[in-house]
Amino acid sequence: MNKKIEITRRLEFDAGHRIPHHDGHCKHVHGHRYVIEVTLMGNVLSHQGHGDDGMVLDFGDIKKITNEEIVQKWDHAFLVAKEDHALVNFLASIPNHKTVVMDSIPTVENLAQTAFSTLEPIFKERFGGRLNLSRLRLYETPNCWADVHA
Numbered sequence: 001m002n003k004k005i006e007i008t009r010r011l012e013f014d015a016g017h018r019i020p021h022h023d024g025h026c027k028h029v030h031g032h033r034y035v036i037e038v039t040l041m042g043n044v045l046s047h048q049g050h051g052d053d054g055m056v057l058d059f060g061d062i063k064k065i066t067n068e069e070i071v072q073k074w075d076h077a078f079l080v081a082k083e084d085h086a087l088v089n090f091l092a093s094i095p096n097h098k099t100v101v102m103d104s105i106p107t108v109e110n111l112a113q114t115a116f117s118t119l120e121p122i123f124k125e126r127f128g129g130r131l132n133l134s135r136l137r138l139y140e141t142p143n144c145w146a147d148v149h150a
Helices: 059-074 085-091 108-126
Strands: 002-019 030-043 077-081 099-102 131-139 144-148
Touching: 002 059, 002 131, 030 059, 030 108, 059 077, 059 108, 077 085, 085 099, 099 108, 108 131, 108 144
Parallel strands: 002 077, 077 099
Antiparallel strands: 002 030, 030 131, 131 144
């Protein structure tokens, strides 16, 4: 019997943010080296003679999709909450600044949920429903992260 298997691809990017109403250091403009781990669940393919034989999915496909949908958009960008008017206006005054205005405060929890919500339907649709995004982990620091589960 072919059991479901989880596979995970890890990617990294740098981004700035701030938590505007925070009581500590995070209220200040700062940045992180984020690490995103995308975990998919599916069956191992049996496509004798094909490049994906014996795989759930080629790790390169996970990398390509995650890069297109999340990493390239967020890497070396400033992630700012739309409610943070002072900072949104300031960043808009800088010509060609890479700013991503978020619907919610850019905490690691909210960023992880946004990434999950973005990627989940893409993996499902692109691979005919045979794959499920089972977990997305986003590290804000090596010691702090958020997990979103299906």
